[in-house]
Amino acid sequence: KASMRAAASEWGVVYVPGKGEAPVPSDFSATGKVVEKGVLTPIADAQIGIPSLGVVAYTDVDGIYFLPRVAAGTYDLEVHKAGYVSVFLPGVVLADGTVETIDVTMEKEVVPPPMP
Numbered sequence: 001k002a003s004m005r006a007a008a009s010e011w012g013v014v015y016v017p018g019k020g021e022a023p024v025p026s027d028f029s030a031t032g033k034v035v036e037k038g039v040l041t042p043i044a045d046a047q048i049g050i051p052s053l054g055v056v057a058y059t060d061v062d063g064i065y066f067l068p069r070v071a072a073g074t075y076d077l078e079v080h081k082a083g084y085v086s087v088f089l090p091g092v093v094l095a096d097g098t099v100e101t102i103d104v105t106m107e108k109e110v111v112p113p114p115m116p
Helices: 002-010
Strands: 026-035 047-049 055-058 064-068 073-080 087-094 104-106
Touching: 026 055, 026 087, 047 064, 087 104
Parallel strands: 026 104
Antiparallel strands: 026 064, 047 055, 047 073, 073 087
């Protein structure tokens, strides 16, 4: 797996761990799962990111994401998905040498019916 990570880095892409493979701190700062409130169904293709750095990741079909490694610090994270209320996570601390687990619950957006 280490050779795959090195090759991905050389090609300018992010290596995403396979099922059951633990993310390593040299590659990622955070991981987690994005689910729908109440039913806890995974949300695929949700965008999670650090707007101040322009860092973005997307969830897979199981709602899992891996946020690429960033410098240690305190950041505001945002999670977006069409049809859901955006989630803002201010003051998230990301430390060197660890992969933080940040799970997110999103609520379906309520769209009022059209006016007659």
